[in-house]
Amino acid sequence: MATGRFEATKYTGVRFRSHKTRRHGVQPDKYYVIRYKVKGKLKEEGLGWASQGWSPAKAHKIRSEITANIKVGVGPQSLEDFRTIKQNEELARAMARQARKSFSEAGEIYIEEYARNNKKSWKHDRTRFRLHLEPVLGNIMLDDLCFEHMEELKVTVAGKGLAKATVSQCLALTRQICNYSIQRGWLKNGNPVKGVKFPKLNNRRLRYCSADEEIAFFKLAVKRGYSDCHDICLLSLYTGMRMGEIFALTRQDIDLVENRIIIKGEAGADDGPKSGISRVAYITEKIRPMLAARILKLKSVEALLFPGPSGEMRREIGQNFKTMMKHLGWNKGVTDRRLRFCAHCFRHTFASRLVAKGVPLPVVKKMMGHATIQTTMRYTHTHDEQCRNAAQMLL
Structure with missing residues (x-):
C-alpha cells in the first residue's frame, strides 16, 4: 500500500509516492507517475514501482518522448500508446518465433x-x-x-x-x-543448396550378360532348383523389366492371348515404373511357357506372380541369386560396382541386344520405360564387333 501523498522529483512532471511497509533496498519502494498536458488538459499516468525497474530518470525519458511526440503530432502520445506498441511488437516477435522453423x-x-x-x-x-x-x-x-x-x-x-x-x-x-x-514462407533467404557442387557421378553400367553366361546362369538355376530366381531373371532378360516391376506383377497383368504384359505406373506406388507411366512388355516364346505354367498355379487375378516367402510383395530377388553369383564367381575380385554382375544386368543386356540388332534408340527407350533418350544411352552397350566393323569401313 502506498501513501496518498505524492512527492516531486528533480525531473519536471515526474512524481512518486512511497509504500508504507515494502522496501526496495534500504529505501521504501516507490511508485512513479508522470504528468503532462494534452490539448491544454493535465494528464497523469502511472508507470510502476521502483522494484519493477522504474526510476525517476527512466520516467523522465518516457515523459520527454511523449511530450515531444505531442508537439509534432506523430508517434505514441501517451503511456497507453507506448504499452500498446510494445504489446504489438511482442506479439509480432512471438508470431515470428512460431513461424520460424528448424x-x-x-x-x-x-x-x-x-x-x-x-x-x-x-x-x-x-x-x-x-x-x-x-x-x-x-x-x-x-x-x-x-x-x-x-x-x-x-x-x-x-x-x-x-x-x-x-x-x-x-x-x-x-x-x-x-x-x-x-x-x-518459412525460408526467406533463398535456397542454401544453390551453388553447391554435387558429386560427379558415373553410373553407366558396363556389365552385361554374354550368350555363354546366359546358358551357364540358367543351367545352374535349374540344377539347384531356384525356380523363382530363374524365372525372374529370365523375364527381365527377355522383357527388360525392372526387378520392382516384376515383383509387382499379378495374374491380371499377363495377357497370353495378345502376348502382352501390362506394367502399371500407378501414381504414388513404390513398385511401379520409375516414370509413373504405364507401358507394355511383349511375351516371346522364350518366356511364354514359363508364364503359362505360373498362371495355372494362381488362385485369383490379383495374386502376385512372384510372391515373397510369406505371400507378400518381394523387395529383392533373394539369397538364391547371391548364392549363384558366389558359385559362378563372376564378381570375385571386382570392386567397381559398374562391373559387378547383379540382377539389373539382365535388363541392361536386353537393351544392349536390342541396340546390337539395330533397333532405333527411340524404340529401345519406349520398351525400357525411360523418361529420356539420355538414360537409354547410359544403359545400352555398343559391342566391340560393331566398332571393328566401323573401323574396317575406312580401309
Missing part, C-alpha cells in the same frame, strides 16, 4: 504432407532424411542455413563410406525441402 520441423512436414502424397520414392526420402540430413542439419533454423552447412553435409555423408550417388540424393532432398519451405 530444418527438422520443415523436413518432417515436407515428408508427410508433400512427399507422401506426390512422390513414389517418399519412403526413401524419409529414410535419407532421418539417417543423414537430420543429424547434421536438424537443429539449425531454416534462415540460418548456409553454404557451409551444405558442405558439412557432403563431408559427413561421404565420410560414412556411402556412394557418391547417395551424397547427391541427400543434397537433392535438402534442396527440395528448402524449396518447399520457400513456398510455405
Whole structure:
C-alpha cells in the first residue's frame, strides 16, 4: 500500500509516492507517475514501482518522448500508446518465433504432407532424411542455413563410406525441402543448396550378360532348383523389366492371348515404373511357357506372380541369386560396382541386344520405360564387333 501523498522529483512532471511497509533496498519502494498536458488538459499516468525497474530518470525519458511526440503530432502520445506498441511488437516477435522453423520441423512436414502424397520414392526420402540430413542439419533454423552447412553435409555423408550417388540424393532432398519451405514462407533467404557442387557421378553400367553366361546362369538355376530366381531373371532378360516391376506383377497383368504384359505406373506406388507411366512388355516364346505354367498355379487375378516367402510383395530377388553369383564367381575380385554382375544386368543386356540388332534408340527407350533418350544411352552397350566393323569401313 502506498501513501496518498505524492512527492516531486528533480525531473519536471515526474512524481512518486512511497509504500508504507515494502522496501526496495534500504529505501521504501516507490511508485512513479508522470504528468503532462494534452490539448491544454493535465494528464497523469502511472508507470510502476521502483522494484519493477522504474526510476525517476527512466520516467523522465518516457515523459520527454511523449511530450515531444505531442508537439509534432506523430508517434505514441501517451503511456497507453507506448504499452500498446510494445504489446504489438511482442506479439509480432512471438508470431515470428512460431513461424520460424528448424530444418527438422520443415523436413518432417515436407515428408508427410508433400512427399507422401506426390512422390513414389517418399519412403526413401524419409529414410535419407532421418539417417543423414537430420543429424547434421536438424537443429539449425531454416534462415540460418548456409553454404557451409551444405558442405558439412557432403563431408559427413561421404565420410560414412556411402556412394557418391547417395551424397547427391541427400543434397537433392535438402534442396527440395528448402524449396518447399520457400513456398510455405518459412525460408526467406533463398535456397542454401544453390551453388553447391554435387558429386560427379558415373553410373553407366558396363556389365552385361554374354550368350555363354546366359546358358551357364540358367543351367545352374535349374540344377539347384531356384525356380523363382530363374524365372525372374529370365523375364527381365527377355522383357527388360525392372526387378520392382516384376515383383509387382499379378495374374491380371499377363495377357497370353495378345502376348502382352501390362506394367502399371500407378501414381504414388513404390513398385511401379520409375516414370509413373504405364507401358507394355511383349511375351516371346522364350518366356511364354514359363508364364503359362505360373498362371495355372494362381488362385485369383490379383495374386502376385512372384510372391515373397510369406505371400507378400518381394523387395529383392533373394539369397538364391547371391548364392549363384558366389558359385559362378563372376564378381570375385571386382570392386567397381559398374562391373559387378547383379540382377539389373539382365535388363541392361536386353537393351544392349536390342541396340546390337539395330533397333532405333527411340524404340529401345519406349520398351525400357525411360523418361529420356539420355538414360537409354547410359544403359545400352555398343559391342566391340560393331566398332571393328566401323573401323574396317575406312580401309
